[in-house]
Amino acid sequence: MAGITIKQIAEKAKVSVGTVDRVLHNRGEVAEATKKRILAIAAEGNYKTNVFARSLKLNTSFKLAVILPNDNEYWQMQNEGILNAAEQYSSLGVSVEFFTFNRHDRNSFISESFKAMESSPQGIIMAPLLHEDALTICTNLKEIGIPFVLVDSNLAGTKPLAFIGQDSQQSGFLAAKLLNFGHENGHKCMIIRDTHFDSLNKTLDERVDGLKKYYAANKFSPDLIEEVELKKTEGELPAKLNVYFDNNEPIHLFVPNSRAHEIAKRIDIIGKKKLCRILGYDLIKENIDCLNDGLIDFIIHQNPKIQGSLAVEALYKSLILNTDVSQHQFMQLDIITKENLMYGL
Amino acid sequence: MAGITIKQIAEKAKVSVGTVDRVLHNRGEVAEATKKRILAIAAEGNYKTNVFARSLKLNTSFKLAVILPNDNEYWQMQNEGILNAAEQYSSLGVSVEFFTFNRHDRNSFISESFKAMESSPQGIIMAPLLHEDALTICTNLKEIGIPFVLVDSNLAGTKPLAFIGQDSQQSGFLAAKLLNFGHENGHKCMIIRDTHFDSLNKTLDERVDGLKKYYAANKFSPDLIEEVELKKTEGELPAKLNVYFDNNEPIHLFVPNSRAHEIAKRIDIIGKKKLCRILGYDLIKENIDCLNDGLIDFIIHQNPKIQGSLAVEALYKSLILNTDVSQHQFMQLDIITKENLMYGL
DNA sequence: TTTCTTTCCGTGTTCGATAACGAAACAAGT
């Protein structure tokens, strides 16, 4: 049942374990005839290398470098998810080092990436938010042979060990469905953006695209969709929005980043929540509070713990267990409401 | 960084590894003074037992017995999820054996359980659908010291290593929310049951309870809720339902088991889908098709792969890594619509 | 003092894989 060991192979083939080992590792210095004999016996006995013995001997310690931003709770959760997963594997020799970059500063990303590479880790987990720079880093990684996993958004043209993230466009499509549930001919929808803060974030564009695609697919009038800029001024709402509220016209709000709570709270203050459905992203604390208070209707979420697990697991599988990993791992589009909130983490 | 080893502890404490080992395993025969000294050094050096060495020496092979039904696609997915997870750990010596029982036959459950126990596995995964019988089995398992994980539904009074499943009542609560989304004063809702087939299934009752609780919590009239029995006759709809349809009255349908597709298809045939929202459970193939065709609006789901992983992982952690596992692991209440269907598995 | 228990602790082997090191056998060149 369990598979033959090297020593048993050696006995059967009447050679020493050294010879068997040389054959199994293609280290040469073995006569062709005995090599064949050994391989045959190994195959017949269903030889599998004993991970425990191997790892013990090699005294493996796997250092993973994590290159992520950490400038809001969303990314903090991602970081924690990875740390969490890594700790699970700590007894198997896995450790992580975080290289946190500022996503509004290319130099920061580049320098952190190089720091990560110089620490010569066995694997890298990276969020390629700055596409062009990430691209050069990734080709670099390919050359020096460090496997890397991309999280959150993918990078066409690179061949990561795995990509783990959401289908952003589909998430926007889903958002449109939820906002328009029960409205056969579509409903007025306002997209709230923050182009300054999110200037480089391709993911948000994809989400918005998805929403628009839903309207198109259902033959809703494109005029139903408007985009407005979130005012930075504390508590103030976009002017266009106030026009609707002043006329008591119902309207739905789509906030493609994690800051739906800001809008929701402002609307609550002026008592206009009844007029709108609000959908946002990411189950951060402020959004959770708003869900609980009924100020936000839906949050689309991806479980950062699972994402972290998958990322670490992908590297673990590849590095320690030496097995294949699937290259595209799309995270579930979690729909979170007040009612399933408590089990969403 | 990596923890101290036994040998290093021995050197520091000026004793032999044997003594250190006796201390760490509480095997006695060590003077109190040296014991304290050793423990102090171990703690200071952050000693962690090397899983590789430990497992190598103990030459552990972990056989897990799985006691589940397999009479529909839902359970099939559960079985697959567990098999899948077990295969992940196969290189660590984990193997599984399935003991499939017929959930309408107590003797089948009992005999399979005994077969499982007689195979003397290191751990057991069980769905305690037949509560009373499962209870006696579990107390039995406690006595002979085989750790067990319960999936799907819990069993009060037993102390499983872990329970992994959904909060059924909360899922009904969530269902009510989704069905009534946009209806401020609540909406007519029909609960479709199949008391013959589901006679023993406590989970379904809890789901229905949850739905009713939502109506109560929102001060909706309890008269809005009705229960009907699903006609076994092919294609026929419950009479009460037809009354509503004949009058073109809108009504929502709550199907607490995995057979929402049956109802949905019958309603589609008579062309009355526009009159109702339909919510069901479990992402089995027929339900997936109905979601895709717009015949079902929502499916509440739990990821069977994740559930399988968690179950196997709980045993793995406890048996191999020797770490603690959390006793209640509630699965997420996944809301599945046509739009996030593709990433729900 | 001798003998016998306890109490305490060290030694040595084992698990399976890995790889450095060196031994044996043989051919070829001087």
Add this chain to the structure above:
DNA sequence: ACTTGTTTCGTTATCGAACACGGAAAGAAA
């Protein structure tokens, strides 16, 4: 015959933990 090189293979120590076994030391009983 003697050196040198090449190919092929065996020996052995090592990783860290687990545990059986035996032995030393200290005290108790004779």
